[in-house]
Amino acid sequence: MSKVVVFDHPLIQHKLTLIRDQETSSKEFRELVEEIAVLMVYEMTRELPTEEIDIQTPVAPTKGRVISGKKLGFVPLLRAGLGMVNGLIKLIPTAKVGHIGLYRDEKSYQPVHYYAKMPVDMEQREIIVIDPMLATGGSACTSVQLLKDLDVKRIRFMCLIAAQEGIDRLREEHPDVDIFTAAIDKQLNEQKFIVPGLGDAGDRMFGTD
Numbered sequence: 001m002s003k004v005v006v007f008d009h010p011l012i013q014h015k016l017t018l019i020r021d022q023e024t025s026s027k028e029f030r031e032l033v034e035e036i037a038v039l040m041v042y043e044m045t046r047e048l049p050t051e052e053i054d055i056q057t058p059v060a061p062t063k064g065r066v067i068s069g070k071k072l073g074f075v076p077l078l079r080a081g082l083g084m085v086n087g088l089i090k091l092i093p094t095a096k097v098g099h100i101g102l103y104r105d106e107k108s109y110q111p112v113h114y115y116a117k118m119p120v121d122m123e124q125r126e127i128i129v130i131d132p133m134l135a136t137g138g139s140a141c142t143s144v145q146l147l148k149d150l151d152v153k154r155i156r157f158m159c160l161i162a163a164q165e166g167i168d169r170l171r172e173e174h175p176d177v178d179i180f181t182a183a184i185d186k187q188l189n190e191q192k193f194i195v196p197g198l199g200d201a202g203d204r205m206f207g208t209d
């Protein structure tokens with residue numbers, strides 16, 4: 001079974017509280033989402049393998065450690081996942097970015113897939129799918145399946161707030177995909193919004209409704 005990691009770092013929790021607050025403006029919301037993404041990817045990359053290389057400082061030869069192993073790729077789910085990308089590539093500038101366009105139909109709550117564009121070497125990379133919200137899990141499951149159909153082997157899912165229902169569904173359909181989140185909220189309302197959540201992340205980020 002996949003693991004579920006909740007980041008309880010004080011900075012992440014502080015910033016998460018600010019973005020939950022309905023008084024937070026779109027500008028602040030965008031800035032905070034990017035900052036949380038930086039902190040989360042810092043925590044997530046703790047386990048990356050490193051290798052020793054020889055280098056020469058201005059004073060003497062020495063050895064240093066650099067990241068080794070598979071390269072990373074990020075796949076934000078449009079629209080709201082876009083708000084996290086800059087934070088991630090600030091820390092890992094060599095990562096490539098694919099995009100998946102999905103929106104959740106307002107009546108059926110099913111994900112509707114409308115766009116996908118991936119780097120050519122996607123299947124050779126370890127992929128982190130990013131979306132601020134994991135609600136029913138429909139969008140996450142659809143995007144993970146799409147990546148598996150492209151022969152991607154290692155996929156992780158990163159979000160800011162997850163509902164237990166979405167976690168359960170993603171783990172059931174894709175038990176090989178670890179989930180990283182800043183919070184687990186207990187329930188969904190009748191409109192399948194996470195409660196208490198933060199509202200519609202895409203709308204709050206881009207000032208739409």
Ligand code: PRP
Nearest residue numbers: 078079080103104135136137138139202
């Ligand atoms: C939201 C959110 C996720 C999805 C989560 O996107 O950003 O992508 O819903 O719901 P699920 O787990 O039930 O599938 P939305 O449909 O609002 O699209 P947007 O990002 O373009 O606003």
